Amino acid sequence: MxxxxxxxxxxxxxxxxxxxxxxxxxxxxxxxxxxxxxxxxxxxxxxxxxxxxxxxxxxxxxxxxxxxxxxxxxxxAFPDLELERKGGLVVATTDAGAAALREFAAAQRAAGVTAEAVDDDRVRELEPDLTPDRAAVVHYPDDMQVxxxxxxxxxxxxxxxxxxxxxxxxxxxxxxxxxxxxxxxxxxxxxxxxxxxxxxxxxxxxxxxxxxxxxxxxxAPRRGTVLVTSRMPQRVWHKVYDADYVGAVGSGAADLQVSSVVESTAAGTVLIGSSRERRGFDERIEARVLSALAAKALLLFPFLADVQVMRAYGGFRPFVPxxxxxxxxxxxxxxxxxxxxxxxxxxxxxxxxxxxxxxxxxxxxxxxxxxxxxxxxxxxxxxxxxxxx
CATH class of the missing domain: 3.50.50.60 (FAD/NAD(P)-binding domain)
Structure with a gap:
């Protein structure tokens, strides 16, 4: 192996x-x-x-x-996996994004995925601090994190x-x-x-x-970068990302792509992603990427503007055409x-x-x-x- x-x-x-x-x-x-x-x-x-x-x-x-x-x-005594059945929320903030999200979720439901369109009352129960500027939200209860x-x-x-x-x-x-x-x-x-x-x-x-x-x-390597906040009382309860994330995952473009992905950890921090860029094994963490990640995250959770970032880290994902x-x-x-x-x-x-x-x-x-x-x-x-x- x-x-x-x-x-x-x-x-x-x-x-x-x-x-x-x-x-x-x-x-x-x-x-x-x-x-x-x-x-x-x-x-x-x-x-x-x-x-x-x-x-x-x-x-x-x-x-x-x-x-x-x-x-x-x-x-x-072996350390816990921190396996959390937290579920995910996908958020569209524009009418065009909402139409695409609803179509995508319908296709997934036909393939056996639980994808629940949720109204504003339910969204406030799931994520009270989520931006009110949203056009559609789909809940995926089967998403998990480890x-x-x-x-x-x-x-x-x-x-x-x-x-x-x-x-x-x-x-x-x-x-x-x-x-x-x-x-x-x-x-x-x-x-x-x-x-x-x-x-x-x-x-x-x-x-x-x-x-x-x-x-x-x-x-080939595809670079990704993640921001980590300082510890705080939990205010993000699911994996939450904007509807652009799906397109970034499936894109083969080499240039920088950033979509908002926000989730909490068992340690009390919040992880903020996600970037994708094909630039070989260049390990530099760049301010332009961190700035784009932070700006995207604020579109979903405005309260993050007052939260300190503790560190950033990156890695390379194995990209196949x-x-x-x-x-x-x-x-x-x-x-x-x-x-x-x-x-x-x-x-x-x-x-x-x-x-x-x-x-x-x-x-x-x-x-x-x-x-x-x-x-x-x-x-x-x-x-x-x-x-x-």
Missing amino acids: VGAGIVGSAIARALAREGCAVTVVDRGPSAGGTSAGGEGNLLVSDKEPGPELRLAQRSLSSWLRIEDELRDELPA QPVAATEALLAAARRHGAQVRQGVEVTGPVLDGPRLVGVTTTTGQTLTADAVVLAAGPWSGAVAERLGAHLPV DHLPVIGPDHRLPGLWHATGHEGAGIGLSLATAEILRDDLLHGKRDELAAEFRLDRPTLLPHLEGTAR
Whole structure:
């Protein structure tokens, strides 16, 4: 397993529970990349009908079970996941946005999502401090949130309890081949690791690692930034975002896009996002992005104007041109498997991703949903250059 973020950790646990000998390697600490740079969203509200929404629905069912499962697998003193069934509110502030939101919610309801249009009285019950300048609001009671680092560490610890080994500070440098088949990797430690399967779950770095192994993978980093307020009495009760967020998630544009996403945490802070920008692995946190995030947030919650910002952080999301994750074997390089490209939804989609990859790798089971995420799907084929080298 290459990558000790939440996707790699979930897969490591799923495989180790089946009796596989699993070794997880990561060039840095566990949960040190994308998993630490997000908000911990477990969402259906931002996904249009299609395979990603179905994957999210399956994954949310798994998240509802995971606390009980981990309670049996981990010591009693292990940190809590901070899994909150808080629900989400999507807010349109213009008539045009309201029409688009209602149409989007209707399509989601047809796909099995609970999306409740709410009137002003109900909105005031749900979010008393929400701006009165709103044209439409839809409530998504199934949206949840988790503390992403705690969740990653819990899944990784459970994998260890089932026999997995975790090696941090180990970077993959190249392939070990037996004819056309990948049978292991070389590493910066000088050690060669052999395996029946190599699973690449390195998030936005998956493209670079795949190149080292001899396979082109069109995964690129997409930068995101989040503001964190100082602690305060709770005044935001759900995940609340403006209707523009859905469009920003689905856009492939490289330039800066900002939409308002506001939610509280169990620690008493408020997280303010969300930005998206493709600018390579540039780690700078810029005032222009922070200013845009703050301005957008004030449109939803004017009271935030008097709240102090404690810090800001950012991270890189794994962007794929057709906006779907890649889950399954590499048809060009036998022995290589992929679990990447979830962009900003990796936390929420991790458990279902692990189930799909486990079932395919160990049992050759690929149902209709799993087939949507194969590497050789028609929407991704034009972006694959050549074959394994």
